[in-house]
Each structure stands twice: as structure tokens, then as C-alpha cells.
Amino acid sequence: MKLLNNLTFRVLIAITLGILTGYFFPDTATKLKPLGDLFINLIKMVIAPIIFLTIVLGISNMGDLKKVGRVGGKALLYFEVVTTFALIIGLVVANLIRPGEGVQTGAVQGGDVSQYAEKGKGMDWAEFFLHIVPSNAVKAFAEGDILQVLVFSILFGVGLTRMGDKGQPLIQTFERLSRVFFNILNVVMVLAPLGAFGGMAFTIGKYGLATLLPLAKLMGTVYTTMILFIFVVLNLILRYYRVSLWAVLKFIKEELLIVLGTSSSESALPQVMDKLETLGCSRSVVGLVIPAGYSFNLDGTTIYLVMATVFLAQVFGVDLTLGQELTIIGILMVTSKGAAGVTGSGFIVLASTLTAVQVIPVEGLALLLGVDRFMSEARSITNIIGNTVATIFIANNEGEFDRRKYNRVLGKEEEEALTNYKY
Template sequence: NLLKPGVGIKVAAGDVNKIKTYAEQADGINWLEFLAHIIPHNIFEAFSKGEILQILFFAILFGYGLNKMGEAGQSLLSTFDKISKVLFNIMKVVMRIAPIGAFGGMAYSVGTYGLATLLPMAKLMGAVYLTCFLFIFLVLNAICRIYKFSLWQYLKYIRQEILIVLGTSSSESVLPSMMQKMEAIGCKKSVVGLVIPTGYSFNLDGTAIYLSMAVIFLCQVFNIDLSIGQQISIMAVLMVTSKGAAGVTGSGFIVLASTLTALKIMPVEHIAILLGVDRFMSEARAITNMIGNGIATIVIAKSENEFDEEKYRLAINPANIEINEENI
């Protein structure tokens, strides 16, 4: 409301045919289907399609069953631990070459939509980045202070992951290393194994910020007046609907389309104008999501007395950070 990034911008409606795909998928999204979708029909299909909510649901049930086996399940647990280390090593290779793919994706966006389309959206991109910055250094920093650990030291500790996410536009690219680093910083493995994967579907701070600002931006572009009450309602709805973004093909666009369809404040085709700049804002929301998930892990570990302060002090020691990054 203060920056008004959408006021005065004259843009074409965008490629309506492309947006119809998102709108059609959005029409089919409802809470009953969302909840039912969490239960996998076939766990192998869930793994092949990357359905993280279904995988997480199965993992919780499998872990519960494994825990009930007691000592008899230790050999199987050890096997899975070794398999996870192999997969993490594979991810390290992918992470190192991922920026090359990100470069190609960025080049495609500019080549397809052109700078003429991207430049008028600069105000929106600036507003999103500024909001995410303020959220991290005001809201998350306050949480860090309450739980008595330093945001700055935490950010320095995960600086390698931040750079990777900046290059890949995806927080999922650093999932393995974030889990390892959260363990190394003092969080118990059981807490990390539950909170980090769950956060990738439900703790999407950056996504909620982006979607809320996108709706208000579109309303400003198309001269749709929203009262403060309506804006608060939209933000409340998006805080909930954004939780399913990671498990839906098309991610934020489908959630945005479904929200606009439900609220009926504008034609859903209007979000087509965001197609050209979505990639350039994805870094902000991905980094915010990742930072928030890491902080949530530390907070929950501290709350449950599952946090090793000695490991934390050693991990954030500047002399040890470089060593930890080489070992992970």
C-alpha cells in the first residue's frame, strides 16, 4: 500500500492461453482433495513424481512402525541411514552444477518475454525483495533473540546454501545440506528429520509474502480497490493456501489462481502478466522459505530440549564453519 508498485503500470494481459492451464488446475483444488491427496495411492509413484507431502506422510508412518520394532529394526534403520548418505552425496554433485541450469532458465525468461516486459515490473520485484528482507531481519530476528541465538551467525553459517538457492531459485536444492547443517549446529536428528521436510510444504513464509503482494499488485494494475479488511482477508487465505504450493504442479501460480477464483475479485487470467517476472522473484521467496525453515528447526529443538548448545558454539565458530562446509 505504501509503495504501490502496480499503480500506473500499463501492461498487456499476457499469454492467456498459458494461464488457462493454471486456472484449469486451480478449479479442481479444494481442501478435501488437498487432504485426500496427502495419502498416497502408490508410494513408488509418490517418489517418482516428487509428491513431498505424500512422501512425508509415508515416512512418518514408516518411522512409527520402525520404532515399534525396537532392536529388531536397528539393522533396517542403519541401512536407510547409509542409503540417505549416498543420496546426499549425489545431491552434492547436482548442487554444484545447478547454477548452470539456473542461468539457462533466466536467459530463457528474458529471451521469451523481453526486457520491455520485465522493466515495468521492477517495482513489484523491488517491493517483494524489500518485504522479504524486512521479514527476515525484523520478524525472524526477533524470534532468534527470544530463543537466544544470533540471526547473523546463523546466516553466516548457511551462507553457502543461500548462494545455491540464489542461483537455483529453489530451496529444495539445499535440502540435504540443510538437514546435515542443522544437525551439526546442535539440533537432534529426529527434530531435523521431521521439521525440515515438513517445513518445505507448510512453512512457506516467502511464498505467502509473494502471493499476498501479487494479489494486491494485480488489483492496483487493474484499478480494483480493496479495503484494508479485504486485504487482511486475502492475506489470511493465502497464508493457508500457500501451504499446499510445494505439493502442486505449477506451485505458486496454481495457488494464486485458485485463490483468485475463490475470492472472485478479478478474472483469473490477469495473473498472466506475472509469468515473465515470476522467476526473478522466486529467489526471494525461496531464500526466505529456507532461512525460515532453518530457524524453525532451531526453535523447535530448543523448545523440546533437543538442542546441544556446545555443538552450536562450535558450529558458529568462524574457524569451524569452513571445515563444516567442506565435510558436508
């Protein structure tokens, strides 16, 4: 009975049942998509208010506006360095394993990619970056545009901080509102197994495990690369501050399973923010880094985009020169930053990259349609782990990480931890 009350266990059971339902009853499974969509919509309902309140309270509690700018600057620098590493790793592995060699385009069931190709050709990235600043704050909240909410929240927090003591009554009201929204989130999380079941059943039922066989090498290469990135690069980043990656992953295992079931990193965004505060990161750092990272620190998406580009080049026998590969890295350093803000983002960003390179047929995207959903889980999980690590790193770097709280939450003896940890 105690096991059934464990959310991790219930989500695991739901994912297993979803896979079995999708495999044995595909027609029924494809009709279960609304279950996953319902859960994601419930999460989206509280994302914008939670981000707004977390950022505003974090900045107002920080008090020092120079510190706010410093934390934001460090976060953006960190994002650029780490995503560049992700691009290079993806490029190197794709060239070493060469997953596109021997793939026959006729052996893979394609699909209509014209919509992605047209949107990719017409993408105006200058317009995207202008879009970061909301012309209507209410619209930003209504549409759940996280980046726009982030910008408005920072400005609101700065304005509230400049009020000094006069702003304290409003801050206290926001504190109470924050608790209300996190209580709503706790109620919504009861439906997490249902969302994971619906999302997984739909994926298996619609696309089927058979679609994986022709592109199994690509999937294996992408998954292997992301595992290497997480357990080598991100692990080394945390080890610098003597934080255990395994312990952190165990702490957020429920959120990772929800992301696995729903194929959406949004489904775990508020919970991860709450857990990072519980783990010892200050509210101000969490509020700035996580929402910004959602658009600027998409490690999993970055790896997938560069590997998919090289894969398609190999399929069509295009021998990319070093200069062309460096060009791809340069393009993706910009285009991948907008992936979270565009509907159908993966294919649209990939189409815009292929259009810019001009040596790989954009029609090749049809090869990826059948397996993209299966790789979406890996992208989303890597993205959310990457942003979790980024937050812990920035919090430590800023001296905004409570080591005693971290040790207490992860069940370590405080005396032993303080003996082994050098401040």
C-alpha cells in the same frame, strides 16, 4: 587455486557468467535451461531417500512416540503463526507503497494465462489434503512427493520404534544407507555451478532485463518486504534463543546461492537438512520440520501471493474493503499451504484466490508472467531461510539443540559462549 576450490566462489562466478550470457547472447542462453534442469533432477533423485532415512532414524533414535507427536504439533503451530505474520506484513506493505497504482495494463507484455485460470477454478483443496496420505508408497517415492514421503516415513519410523531391540539391525543398515546417499549428494554438488549458470542464463535470456522496468515497483516492494521479514521477524525469533541469524545465513550461504541460481528451493533441501544437523539440531527435529515446512511454511510464497493479489486489485482500480482483505488472508492461509504440491503452483494458487475473491479479473495474471521468474528467487530463498529458522527454533524449544556444537561450528570460543549463554 584455493579460491577456485571454494564452492561459494564457483557458484558466484557461475551466476555472474549466467547473467552476462543471458544479456549478451539471449538466443544461446535460452537453450541452456537443460543444465539447470539436470542439476535439479540430480538433487531430486536423492531427496526422497534422504528424507525417508533422516525421519526414520530420527524417530527411532528419539524412542518416545509422544515426543514425536509433540514436535510435529509445535511445528504446525509455528508454521501457522509465522505464515500469518508473513501474510499481514505483505498486506500492510502493499497497501502502504501501492505498487499497482499507475501501471498501464497495455504497457506490459502479457501472455496466455488460461491454463492457470482453469486449474485455479477447478482446484479442490479438500482433495489436496486427502492427497497428503499416499495410496501407494512406492509411487510417492517415484514421483518425489515430499509430503507423502514424509507421512510414510513417520509411520515407518513409528513401526520400527515399536519393534524395540529387534529393529536395531535394520536401524544400523539405514545408518549406512544414509551415509551412502549423503556421499552421492556430495558428488552431485560438484555440478552446482553448472546448474546455477544454466538456470540464471535461461532466466535472463528468455525474459530479459527489459521486462522488469514496467513492474519494477512491484519487484522492489516484494524484495523489500521479504528482506524486512527475514531480518526483522525471523531475526527476532532466533534472538529469543540467542542464535545469530547472520551466522546462520553465512553458514548456509552456498545453499542460498544455489537457490538463487536455480530458482528452486528443492535444489538445496538435502544440503540444508545435513547442515542443520551439523549446526546442532537433532536429526529427529530436522527430519520432521524441514519436509513438513516445505509444504506448510512457505513464507516467501505467502508474501508474494498476498502482495500480487493486492497489486492486481490496485492495477484494475478495485478498492478492497477491510473485509475483503481479511477474506484474502483467510483464503491464502489455506491455499498457500498447497503451493509446493502443485505444478505451476504460484499462478494456480493465485488464480484460485482471485476466483474465490471474485472482484479482481483472473486475466490480470498475464501482467505477472514476465517478472514472476525474477521474483521466484526471492520466494525460494525466503522459504528456505524460513524453514531453517523454524528448525532451529523448534530444536531449541525441545531441548534438542547442541549449543556446544553450534559454537564450535561457527568458530566461537566455547568457554566464552558458555559464559554468555544462560541455559
